Amino acid sequence: MQIPPTQPSPPHGGGEGFRGRPAMTFSDTGYDIAHLLGGGILLLSFVLLYQRRLEGVITAFAIQGGLLAAAAAWQGWVQDEPGLYVTAFLAFGAKALLIPLALRLLLRRLGLHRTVEPALGIGPSLLAAAALVGLSVMVVLPVTAGQAQALTRENLALALSVVLLGMLMMIGRRNAISQVIGLLSLENGLILAATGVRGMPLVVELSTAALVLMLALVAGIVVFLLRDQLSTLDTHVLDRQRGEGP
């Protein structure tokens, strides 16, 4: 990520203005809306954690994808970066439409296991999630103090929280589909961080999007195979199925 060194950067507030608009200040609309969208994504991460039914999880994930697309588009407009619109379009197409649709189809085909079996209880996982958000805020805000724009700082804290929550979801669920969704929501956090920083090349975001599609594909195949061979989606049965032995 490159921040042009010639631009003077004020202590806080969004740096130089774009399209001739004055520099963003703390109460600027750009800041507020970016913050709102990022906060929404984080909120949906919490929603993902406490949903007990798989349909609910998939719906929450679709909404998170839509919010991510909106956040990327908003960043594209604020930063005057047409490439971000492409990112937003891809995020919307893949995260909000394609993958949730595919997961729903999968659920219908498999027909069973509509409820999530958490390995970690709902209450403890929400508590852990709150602690993780606190940790990421404590880490990111002091580190970036006085270095980056406030917009980036808040965004980074939110994105790191989303990443950590995605990991927590992968750990706290035993169902293969929930784990896949945890991985994808982790990736949402990465995209959120990438769009928030000015100067991230488009190719990085495009390759990340391609990676996500591949991940979803592989995960889908794994789920199918699990279902076919072991007639369950509980990944704990995999613990006995490793190595060359029978």
Add this chain to the structure above:
Amino acid sequence: MLTALILTLAGLGLLAALAVPLARFAWAGLAMHGGCLLASVVLAGCGLAVLLAGALPVQALPIGVPALVAVDALSAWFLLLLGLAGSCSALFGLSHPLVAPRLLAAYPLFLAGMALTLIAADGFTLVLGFEAMSIASWVLVAADHAQAENRRAARRYLAFALLSGICLVPAIGLLGGVAGDLSFAGIRAAPPQGWVAVAVLALVVVGAGAKAGLVPLHNWLPLAHPAAPSHVSALMSAAMTKVAIYVLARLLLDLSGPAQPLWWGVPLLVLGAASAVLGALRANLEENAKTLLACSTIENIGLICIGLGLAACFRAADLGVLAGLAAGAALLHALNHAMFKSLLFLGMGEVAHAAASRRLDRLGGLIHAMPWTAGAVLVGVAAAASLPPLSGFASEWLLLQALLAAWRVGDLAFQVLGVAVVAAAALAAALAAAAMVRLFGLVFLGRPRTPRAAGAVDGPMPARLALLLPAGLTILFGLLPGTLLGLAEGAVQVLLPFGVAERSGFAMVRVGDGGARYWPLALTLLLAVVGGAIWWLVRRRAPAGVARGPAWDCGFIAPPQHLPFGDPVTQPSAAGFGQPLRRMLGGSLLAAHESVVMPRPGDPAPARLTSGYADPSEAWLLAPLARWRDALAVWAEKLRDLPLTATLMLPFGTLVALLALAAWLEAR
């Protein structure tokens, strides 16, 4: 002149690169060793010139990364040593060249790595040269990898080399400090303090000590030296261990600043004393000539480290003259040891070529078959036994004089330690003399123990030259220690910036401000006169016309028909020669054991006497390490059987822990 040095290094690199494509020609070995001989002569010449004319300024190495080189008096002293040892080794290589392409490539790289370490003027270049030296010498140790014991030696050598690297890199990093200025000038400006200094001391002593062969980390030496070709082991023993000593001296005495406390030199002093005793004792028990010499190297490295540690302690106690004496003795002994140990290794290489064995029990009587080699090795053996007027005596005498003045440091604990170290050094010197007597007696005196030993002949001219050159230098250095100390004055100044008095002359070495003096030339004259008088008296008293006859014959009987060279049992064996010392000292230090297995009454089988010993580092250091390694491996293997959630938990937990650490560090 620095340009000439850099060009020499580049030439050695080119030689290594060309060695592989050219190795199929018969003259490749000759050309490569000739090139190395030339390079060594240039190195020695540059070292001598700098010692005479003054230091060369810092210059950047044209390799694309920031690497500084410079030559000051300390570097120059060790360059001189490296050049001389390299010349002898390459001369020997001309008559018995290496053949395999990988060895032809590794030999010049080994030389270049050592030279680069010596001329480095920043930490990066120092480590670069040190590691190049380690890796290249590993290839050379693995030369004859068809044999399992050589593979084992090479593996252990590599493990110790890695340990050196693992310790030296963080030590350099700590010396660089937060600013990260790795140039020697920058490190000198901000010497380490507090716990950083302690960490640097521990890391450097382990890192460079493992390469030099200091005692708990000496295990690779007796294995690696017999595995390598003779002239390579000569170079390893004479030059590589000295390069490690140079790194010790440079990092601990020069770069860490003169303001370190009294205990700064104590680790070197203690480890040096332990190395000296253990090495000399093992040298008395080994049955392979090259292993014996490797153990003798451990002893001499111990003596040099005693000198360096003593210099650091005297410096801390503001005894500048004594510090200069100890440092001068250490440097002088490094040079002298390089010469006589090259000579001994090359001599044993010649013996191994001619008599096809390095086992003492298969040699004997070679003084008749190989008079040139025997004469040269006699000089080396006498120097290693520190007999006057040879070089070993001069430096060990200086060292003992410095040690005897250790009481002048006011601290009582240090005085007690000084007394113990004096006893250890004296014991080591005596044991070394015994080991050398045993080596020479078993290899060159008596009767041949095998037919092959009876048919040995001296090597070709370059090989003889390779023995005569270090033998001549050993005699010369023994006669002129005062001149050499004068030459080393600059190097001593680098280690101890203040308070060194002029104390040496052409004909006399005076110790500090005390009364002890050593006149090597006068002593030689006296010895020559006395020896001549005795010879003359004996000749005069003897009847004219001496006839050789089998009078009492010292227990030798006329060889029976089936053993034309006599029954080997009638001569002392290597194990038998070492038995008294094994019984006296080996029991506690080397866990020596001896047992007699008697046959049952009525059984005509012979009784069997079995004896042996084990190095304490095997039982106390390497065996626990191996156990820990196995336990760690078992533990790490369990990670493979973790369930999916736990596998995910590992990186997640690590990430959260690191984030928490970052948050905590910010909050402070």
